[in-house]
Amino acid sequence: MKQPKARARRTREDIRERLLEAALLEFGAKGFQGASTRAIAKRVGAHQPQINYHFDSKESLWIAAVDHLFAHLTRAMQGLELLQKLDTSSGVNELAFAFADMIRRFVRFAAEHPQLNQIMVHEATSESGRLAWMTERHVRPLYDRVRPLWRRLRKAGIAAPIDDRLLHYVLVGAASTIYVNAPEARLLTGIEPTTTRWVKIHAEGLVSTLLPNLPRETK
Amino acid sequence: MKQPKARARRTREDIRERLLEAALLEFGAKGFQGASTRAIAKRVGAHQPQINYHFDSKESLWIAAVDHLFAHLTRAMQGLELLQKLDTSSGVNELAFAFADMIRRFVRFAAEHPQLNQIMVHEATSESGRLAWMTERHVRPLYDRVRPLWRRLRKAGIAAPIDDRLLHYVLVGAASTIYVNAPEARLLTGIEPTTTRWVKIHAEGLVSTLLPNLPRETK
DNA sequence: GACCTTAATTATCACTTGATAATATGTGAT
DNA sequence: ATCACATATTATCAAGTGATAATTAAGGTC
Numbered sequence: 001m002k003q004p005k006a007r008a009r010r011t012r013e014d015i016r017e018r019l020l021e022a023a024l025l026e027f028g029a030k031g032f033q034g035a036s037t038r039a040i041a042k043r044v045g046a047h048q049p050q051i052n053y054h055f056d057s058k059e060s061l062w063i064a065a066v067d068h069l070f071a072h073l074t075r076a077m078q079g080l081e082l083l084q085k086l087d088t089s090s091g092v093n094e095l096a097f098a099f100a101d102m103i104r105r106f107v108r109f110a111a112e113h114p115q116l117n118q119i120m121v122h123e124a125t126s127e128s129g130r131l132a133w134m135t136e137r138h139v140r141p142l143y144d145r146v147r148p149l150w151r152r153l154r155k156a157g158i159a160a161p162i163d164d165r166l167l168h169y170v171l172v173g174a175a176s177t178i179y180v181n182a183p184e185a186r187l188l189t190g191i192e193p194t195t196t197r198w199v200k201i202h203a204e205g206l207v208s209t210l211l212p213n214l215p216r217e218t219k
Numbered sequence: 220m221k222q223p224k225a226r227a228r229r230t231r232e233d234i235r236e237r238l239l240e241a242a243l244l245e246f247g248a249k250g251f252q253g254a255s256t257r258a259i260a261k262r263v264g265a266h267q268p269q270i271n272y273h274f275d276s277k278e279s280l281w282i283a284a285v286d287h288l289f290a291h292l293t294r295a296m297q298g299l300e301l302l303q304k305l306d307t308s309s310g311v312n313e314l315a316f317a318f319a320d321m322i323r324r325f326v327r328f329a330a331e332h333p334q335l336n337q338i339m340v341h342e343a344t345s346e347s348g349r350l351a352w353m354t355e356r357h358v359r360p361l362y363d364r365v366r367p368l369w370r371r372l373r374k375a376g377i378a379a380p381i382d383d384r385l386l387h388y389v390l391v392g393a394a395s396t397i398y399v400n401a402p403e404a405r406l407l408t409g410i411e412p413t414t415t416r417w418v419k420i421h422a423e424g425l426v427s428t429l430l431p432n433l434p435r436e437t438k
Numbered sequence: 439g440a441c442c443t444t445a446a447t448t449a450t451c452a453c454t455t456g457a458t459a460a461t462a463t464g465t466g467a468t
Numbered sequence: 469a470t471c472a473c474a475t476a477t478t479a480t481c482a483a484g485t486g487a488t489a490a491t492t493a494a495g496g497t498c
Contacts, residue, residue, distance in 0.1 A: 009464050009475060029345035033253035118344045124400035125337045126248035135406045143407055160428040165408045166421050173396030178388035181343035187354045188362055189384045202385050209379040212431055228445055228494050
């Protein structure tokens with residue numbers, strides 16, 4: 001009477017994708033050490049050794065998951081042609097509008113994908129190969145791109161008086177902490193911060209605060 | 220020839236204090252799960268079972284360490300009589316100066332004791348008994364104290380346009396992320412953010428940004 | 439100096455972890 | 469239908485975890 005459990009066989013891409021998403025949730029919530037491969041596999045109804053089968057190791061899974069998520073971020077941010085605005089040296093006002101939009105997009109992304117900043121924070125608290133890899137591969141490009149833009153906005157008197165090297169952490173922290181710490185924020189404030197309503201309020205608050213002299217948008 | 224290793228016998232308070240400090244470093248860097256009691260003990264030249272001897276369990280150690288650190292924060296913040304400024308309904312300008320000072324102190328504390336915000340972030344990413352305990356016991360008092368002050372400053376037109384429920388996370392994030400992520404920040408920016416020079420630049424930047432219409436201090 | 443309280447050390451336990459090897463089964467090509 | 473290959477499952481391992489019990493030694497008190 002013991003009939004063998006029907007095993008769900010899925011395509012390579014399908015199961016890999018599911019494992020990546022599950023990994024992001026676990027790594028984001030528990031950190032690299034705290035997340036267990038068994039818990040990740042269980043999330044998608046798989047068994048633990050499938051992780052070593054589809055990826056080579058826990059670390060490889062982590063790398064693949066982080067690549068996956070940063071690709072998502074890049075996609076979400078690049079409707080903006082910030083680089084071109086800068087390169088063409090066009091009007092500083094246009095740059096300011098583009099920057100404001102970048103802030104809004106970043107806040108929205110942080111709300112919808114808190115795993116990214118959660119993972120960054122979990123890793124950034126102690127030195128490791130993973131931290132060095134993530135910093136150079138994914139964080140530096142963003143940092144290097146944003147820094148000159150901010151300098152220009154400051155010279156134009158549009159941006160708040162924050163050093164361009166510190167800005168990265170001020171912006172990331174101000175934008176993402178409430179979503180990184182969402183379980184705490186729900187307990188503390190009683191609100192659900194990931195609501196579109198609150199995300200908008202948050203984003204507009206940051207825009208007005210970081211770019212206090214943003215000109216009126218006249219299209 | 221095998222002479223017994225001289226064992227360092229210390230007073231109860233001494234070894235407890237040392238274990239607490241070591242625990243903060245490990246918990247801050249690795250999170251609760253990631254930190255091992257053996258690593259904590261090793262930091263102070265002790266053996267792992269001493270943790271269960273002087274504290275009851277890993278969790279009790281964590282609680283004691285967090286209490287210890289928040290007591291330190293309270294001490295660092297309370298030269299300010301923010302409460303009184305509020306209660307006496309005295310001039311809003313004085314409140315603003317006090318608030319600015321609070322920001323400076325908080326930034327300085329975050330730089331000198333990154334473990335606090337590291338631990339908060341590690342715990343806040345997933346629900347747990349520890350998170351609930353820490354939120355209600357230590358975070359809520361600060362949150363509840365600051366919120367009405369900020370409302371008053373906003374009404375007076377001194378504070379930046381950020382909702383008072385969100386402010387907590389905007390401020391904590393903007394002030395502490397660079398120190399929480401210091402290992403990353405060093406790699407990324409090439410500067411040492413915990414220098415008094417950079418801490419001052421950071422703090423003043425936040426004050427000007429969050430309180431853009433702070434009156435000139437006239438004593 | 440003997441004694442006793444308290445801290446330190448050693449040995450060991452049950453449990454969880456990531457990984458590997460061996461086996462079983464699903465699926466498409468022929 | 470059969471076969472070959474790719475995916476799933478099971479069993480197992482060594483390493484590391486927090487905790488406990490048993491033993492040893494330090495330091496003050498008389």
